[in-house]
Amino acid sequence: MIRIGQGFDVHQFARDRKLIIGGVEIPYEKGLLGHSDADVLLHALADAILGALGKGDIGKWFPDNDPAIKGIDSKVILEKVWQEAKKESFQLENADLTIIAQKPKMAGYIPKMREIIAGIIEANVEQVNVKATTTEKLGFTGREEGIAALAIVLLSKKQ
Ligand SMILES: Nc1ccn([C@@H]2O[C@H](COP(=O)(O)O)[C@@H](O)[C@H]2O)c(=O)n1
Numbered sequence: 001m002i003r004i005g006q007g008f009d010v011h012q013f014a015r016d017r018k019l020i021i022g023g024v025e026i027p028y029e030k031g032l033l034g035h036s037d038a039d040v041l042l043h044a045l046a047d048a049i050l051g052a053l054g055k056g057d058i059g060k061w062f063p064d065n066d067p068a069i070k071g072i073d074s075k076v077i078l079e080k081v082w083q084e085a086k087k088e089s090f091q092l093e094n095a096d097l098t099i100i101a102q103k104p105k106m107a108g109y110i111p112k113m114r115e116i117i118a119g120i121i122e123a124n125v126e127q128v129n130v131k132a133t134t135t136e137k138l139g140f141t142g143r144e145e146g147i148a149a150l151a152i153v154l155l156s157k158k159q
Pocket residue numbers: 100101102103104105106107108131132133134135136
């Protein structure tokens with residue numbers, strides 16, 4: 001059996017916050033605001049996996065009003081979501097992820113993001129594509145108000 005899932009997330013920029021995307025801390029003048037570490041890419045991916053499993057979204061599993069998970073590392077969120085996939089004997093076929101950001105430049109950090117993500121979801125880096133695009137200065141990402149991310153995953157059930 002194969003299952004497809006998609007995820008989308010947005011976080012706004014804020015001063016005095018770290019910028020963490022795909023598990024990588026990127027040196028930049030601003031970071032992303034959130035109840036967690038606001039890793040928009042891992043959130044989109046976790047949502048895509050939950051979507052493929054038919055298990056809702058990360059807000060349901062990790063409520064943003066729960067003080068116990070304030071500041072949670074999104075790698076922990078992804079690990080827990082992946083455990084749900086494993087419980088049902090799913091493995092990753094491939095994931096295709098897009099970061100939508102006017103700035104900063106992501107290209108140099110993408111190999112590390114792929115490595116971190118593949119490590120968590122027990123895949124090879126070749127199965128995890130990460131790309132980035134600007135919106136040519138248009139819209140909220142173009143005005144550098146925040147960053148968005150998209151994710152699509154294909155999971156298959158082990159025989
Ligand atoms: N934040 C970003 C945005 C884009 N890139 C890379 O630049 C290429 C050109 O982007 P356009 O939006 O102008 O098409 C894109 O293909 C990415 O490789 C990036 O690294 N970081």
